[in-house]
Amino acid sequence: MQKIILTLAAAVAIGPAPAVRAHSFLDHANPAVGSSVATAPAAVTLWFTQDLEPAFSNVTVTNEAGQRVDLGNARLPPGSPAELQIGLKPLPRGTYLVSWHVVSVDTHPTEGTFTFEVGRG
Amino acid sequence: MLRPSPFCLQLPLRVAHGWAGERFFPATILTDDPFVADEISLPQVSLQPPAPDASHLTNIEIDLSKRITPSTGIVIGDEWQRLRAPGVPSVGGLGALRTMGQYQLFIDGPHQALGLLGLNVTWGHTERAAVSAPNVATLSPTFDFGKGFGDIPRSLTFLRPFAITGNLGFDFPTQATTAGVPNPNNFSYGFAFEYSFPYLECCVKDVGLRAPFNQLIPLVEVAFTTPISRAPANQTTGTIQPGIIWAGQYFQIGAEAIIPANRGTGHGYGGVVQLHFYLDDIFPRSIGRPISEWW
Numbered sequence: 001m002q003k004i005i006l007t008l009a010a011a012v013a014i015g016p017a018p019a020v021r022a023h024s025f026l027d028h029a030n031p032a033v034g035s036s037v038a039t040a041p042a043a044v045t046l047w048f049t050q051d052l053e054p055a056f057s058n059v060t061v062t063n064e065a066g067q068r069v070d071l072g073n074a075r076l077p078p079g080s081p082a083e084l085q086i087g088l089k090p091l092p093r094g095t096y097l098v099s100w101h102v103v104s105v106d107t108h109p110t111e112g113t114f115t116f117e118v119g120r121g
Numbered sequence: 122m123l124r125p126s127p128f129c130l131q132l133p134l135r136v137a138h139g140w141a142g143e144r145f146f147p148a149t150i151l152t153d154d155p156f157v158a159d160e161i162s163l164p165q166v167s168l169q170p171p172a173p174d175a176s177h178l179t180n181i182e183i184d185l186s187k188r189i190t191p192s193t194g195i196v197i198g199d200e201w202q203r204l205r206a207p208g209v210p211s212v213g214g215l216g217a218l219r220t221m222g223q224y225q226l227f228i229d230g231p232h233q234a235l236g237l238l239g240l241n242v243t244w245g246h247t248e249r250a251a252v253s254a255p256n257v258a259t260l261s262p263t264f265d266f267g268k269g270f271g272d273i274p275r276s277l278t279f280l281r282p283f284a285i286t287g288n289l290g291f292d293f294p295t296q297a298t299t300a301g302v303p304n305p306n307n308f309s310y311g312f313a314f315e316y317s318f319p320y321l322e323c324c325v326k327d328v329g330l331r332a333p334f335n336q337l338i339p340l341v342e343v344a345f346t347t348p349i350s351r352a353p354a355n356q357t358t359g360t361i362q363p364g365i366i367w368a369g370q371y372f373q374i375g376a377e378a379i380i381p382a383n384r385g386t387g388h389g390y391g392g393v394v395q396l397h398f399y400l401d402d403i404f405p406r407s408i409g410r411p412i413s414e415w416w
Contacts, residue, residue, distance in 0.1 A: 023140075023145075026323040028327060033322065033323065033324065033325065033327040034278070034325055034326030035326075035327065106402075106406075108402070110140070111143050112143040112323050113143060113324060114323070114325070
């Protein structure tokens with residue numbers, strides 16, 4: 001036990017903790033994860049649990065044929081460092097796949113995918 | 122123009138504890154984790170079910186996991202034990218020191234799969250209490266694995282949050298007997314069956330769970346040990362442990378009931394609680410990094 005405590009104490013002493021940040025989890029999205037919406041959204045917006053590194057965070061949206069239907073303009077809205085947004089082309093009825101890959105400001109990467117449906121709600 | 126922060130330019134991007142693609146695997150309590158990590162269980166407290174001889178064992182355990190390189194790591198653990206038996210004074214003290222060398226065999230993100238090779242060593246002559254295994258060193262090679270089911274067809278909506286992790290290993294004591302009592306070689310195996318609410322919410326369907334409920338992972342762990350030499354094979358012992366883990370940004374809390382799997386293991390029930398910290402998230406610029414990245 002004493003060895004463990006000494007090891008931990010030595011490890012903690014190596015360096016002070018910076019501002020505490022960690023992996024970004026997807027908190028919620030619009031359209032919601034797995035949802036069906038009656039009308040096509042103009043954009044997909046993702047809210048995360050941690051601030052993001054904009055240069056290493058991206059999102060794409062594809063249709064059932066695997067073709068991109070987003071506008072390629074993923075961005076973090078000013079003043080919202082934990083929010084990732086991308087515009088969409090006009091979407092016909094169908095199922096769409098949102099794929100995101102983000103890096104939190106302490107360099108921890110996370111990724112995920114989900115679908116939403118248009119016109120089937 | 123999107124620009125990375127100065128901090129992000131200083132460090133390589135890192136994959137840390139328990140991730141395979143979009144799947145997060147929590148640190149389980151009974152079974153070993155199939156990933157190298159920078160984590161510490163501080164503490165894990167368990168009250169074991171009464172043994173067949175009606176004795177009660179209480180453990181207070183600490184485990185430290187540390188990555189040496191991004192794909193190799195070590196685990197160091199020990200425990201304080203107290204044994205109460207009918208008709209005799211209770212005894213207590215340190216258990217045997219445990220160490221483990223680990224190699225991350227693979228991480229398959231798209232298939233949410235992990236594989237890890239490990240060599241556990243339970244060191245002899247390091248325990249002070251006459252409450253645990255024979256006082257000899259034991260070598261235990263293991264294969265640990267994890268598999269999330271997020272890659273099954275999306276039409277199977279509510280099955281996709283399931284995941285399983287497991288351990289397969291052998292125990293080889295370095296002495297065949299201790300004071301005339303045989304030290305058997307064992308086959309050890311265990312599994313954790315998990316249902317991830319975080320995965321359900323992020324990647325399957327937003328059913329409206331919000332904190333803290335969207336961070337819960339109900340699970341059932343089972344682990345068994347079967348002698349393969351120097352003891353009858355029917356002396357299999359094991360426990361079944363249903364419980365729940367809450368996984369936050371920097372730590373997780375878990376609690377499980379301990380149910381003996383057979384009469385040879387014990388009777389009644391016990392319980393275990395664990396507080397577990399993610400050092401790579403708490404100290405991302407120092408001890409939370411692999412040692413090979415400290416310079």
